[in-house]
Amino acid sequence: MERPVSKPIGQHFLDLDTPALIVNNSRLRTNIENTAEDLMKIGIKLIPNTATHGTSGIARTQTGYNPKSPIFVDTFQQAECFFQAGFENIIIQAPPVSSRKIDSLRHLQDSQTLTLSISNVSHLDVLKKTHGRRISVLLKIPNKSDSVGFKTHEELIKLIENMETLEHLRFEGLITNANEMESMEQACEVLISAAKYLDSNSISSDQRLLNASNLILEKEFNDIPKGITGLISGTYPFYTATQNTVCSVISTVMSTPEPGKAFVDCGQKAISIDQGVPSVINYPDAEIEKMSAEHGYVIFDSSKLNLQIGDKILLAPASYSDTFNLYDFVNIIEEDKLQSIIPTDSRGAFK
The missing domain is CATH 2.40.37.20 (D-serine dehydratase-like domain)
Structure with a gap:
């Protein structure tokens, strides 16, 4: 423009x-503070999708000027932009599926905490080729509004066991996308069901993240069931x-x-x-x-x-x-x- x-x-x-x-700065801050407090009351961490606005200035307000507080981005290029701006705990939604992204990944491994979301076995095969600082990995679970992800609990077990043989990769937890308000409840259900299955097989999923980045959240927080550890949102500062x-x-x-x-x-x-x-x-x-x-x-x-x-x-x-x-x-x-x-x-x- x-x-x-x-x-x-x-x-x-x-x-x-x-x-x-x-x-409007004062209204922005009020929205950010109120949403984080509302979620904290029910034990859920608010993780901002900073790709929504793309500005490090607003992202710093969202993270309380704490570079170690997690942010979520959609792409590797976005991750590099925020890494250069001083953010040290970045979750990336897009998997590394090209040589350009692998090069970017090696650079981003210098960040204190890097987490990737993967949705099929080929993504893990790519990550096996990377070396350096440990990368945390989230496994994506499909739901009614988003069909991408690991379809069965058995797939998850097999992938996690494979990951345990690699020193530079760590299974961090599970993530699912809620693309429609009507699908939020079902998205939570499949996420918690997968986590319980892993737990029954002595596998702990530290993070169970609901990605509702594009949804307008109007105080439906009490409807989020116990077991979800984090809510990813992009629109909450502005609505x-x-x-x-x-x-x-x-x-x-x-x-x-x-x-x-x-x-x-x-x-x-x-x-x-x-x-x-x-x-x-x-x-x-x-x-x-x-x-x-x-x-x-x-x-x-x-x-x-x-x-x-x-x-x-x-x-x-x-x-x-x-x-x-x-x-x-x-x-x-x-x-x-x-x-x-x-x-x-x-x-x-x-x-």
Whole structure:
């Protein structure tokens, strides 16, 4: 995305050149602290999927500025970005299936704690070829919403026994992905069932992780059964059920061609619509009808609202991760003023 004209620190956020991605710092911190505390009450560790936003600045807030606190990423390139930013405990979802990733893995083994998720025997065969600091391994369990993983408990036993012969690999535990809210309960069940089977065979799984990175969690924490040790989430810092949004894109009304219609300077290049069009935050009577590459088409009830050229429209993304990946940096706002500008360190790190 083209870099907007910079504004001095302390400027009112509505004076930023648009479109601009903003994050309200105090609301961000409140979300992070409250979610971690709620999970801690039921004995579950919150593990942030920092790939959602790709910024080391927000990730430090999520980990309490503790470099040894675990973070979760989707790819090896993302892991390298956060490793270079000083994070020492990284869990990687993508398996090492290419020579480039194996080279990256050797570099990442210098981190204090490196954990990989694998979902079939060929992934273990690749890991056998690596040497150096010990790598922790999570075995992936399939469920209704995600068919990838080891299908039977017997497969798990065989793989773990194989791993025990390798000094540089350590079985850490189990992981499963919940891709739909309706599948969370069943995902927990298959994870706990596999852990119990291993336990009955004298194999301890220290970590039993539920990856709900892309789900909006609205206090369903009490529904997570005992036995899950960690919840991976990517959206929790940004979601709020009120109009006091944490993350949004500022746009400007460019034209009002007819009553009840306005065009804004924010299109698909500035906010993702893969998961749906964004919602209008600051004008309840307005909504986005559709978007082109560079413009958004706003419709509204002209008897209740009279939008003018130059008015600012705040848009909440339907997908935070897809939208963060469109920007080189994020504007951090405190008390309606620009507090700082932080880079999206792992933007485009898909490999």
